[in-house]
Amino acid sequence: MLAGLGLGLSLIVAIGAQNAFVLRQGLRREHVAAVVAVCAASDVVLVLAGVGGTGAVLERVPWLVTAVRVAGAVFLAGYAVLAARRALRPTALAAQAGGSRAGLGAVVGTALALTWLNPHVYLDTVLLLGSVAGARGADRWWFAVGACTASLVWFTGLGFGARALRPVFARPAAWRVLDGVIAVVMAALAVSLLVGAG
Template sequence: MRAHLYGEAVPPELLVALSGLGLGLSLIVAIGSQNAFVLRQGLRRERVALVVLVCVVSDVVLIGAGVAGAGAAVESRPWLLDVVRWAGAAFLTTYGLMAAWRAWRPKALDPSVEAVPSSVRAVVGTALALTWLNPHVYLDTVVLLGSIAQSHPGREWWFAGGAAVGSVVWFVALGFGARALRPVFARPGAWRVLDAVIAVVMVGLAIMLLVGN
């Protein structure tokens, strides 16, 4: 059956794609380690395009894997998630402590002092780690999204395409839209608050991973 919008028939493929878009955005918009990192890079205007590209490509790969059936493999090997959980908790704790250290040292956040840009390797490595060392990304993106995609037989990849578009829209908006907040972060105090929030988020997520939530 075709839905109708303003008297015009809406192709079912479009409805499935919109469903994937909605679910993809609902899963990705919540505050998390990856979003916090993209926001900070956007505010610093440092390798934003590269960070956005890494996050988008990673999401597309994970979405594709879920639709292709990798979710069943993940569910059948819980020990893989345990390995990712412990590695992710260690990385998040380290990153959180680094953010706390920046917030604790106001002079390091003085906008009049030109910061040394992070290397491409460091930025890419951090973006990849914050994405791939998060077990929830496998449960949400690969297992959940992949399972729901299978409920649209014959149109699974339309659903995946919609979810992928959601990732592109979100990361581009977050990374490049962060510059609109630059006036707020012209003061060192604002950076201290941001890094303090990032530290709390990172360490909080690490604790959640360790306790199995």
């Protein structure tokens, strides 16, 4: 279980599209519980699928991973453009700071897309975690419990812990920097996905 917790955290803590989105929603205090629930529950499903043997199926259908790579790259590129627009146009940022909130459906849809259209989720969570867990024989389900716990702890801490950074983000300039970083991360991930799909 501790091995699963450690590997799960090592795979999930790295900055990526999903983590950047959870952090941003936590800072905005906008549908945080829903975002945390979607991300954590999705991870649990993916971990259990990997431990249950779905990774072996994915290895036999490589075109499926390629299709997810391309779809994920297109989505991330679009999200990068939106983040860059917020960073470069103070008027867009001012409208956002003025209290306009995204609807729950849009936020949940974005969280689902950032999770399920990310091929790294399948490569890391399903294939890698699944194969490491499979090597543990009968203890693989305890390993899965540890990996699932890592996801629950991480997303809860990131989403609800982001409020501690609110004083830093009281200034519009800090939001512009965050959105600039998010735009760069999303664009870089989109490019890496397209390169990997080639």
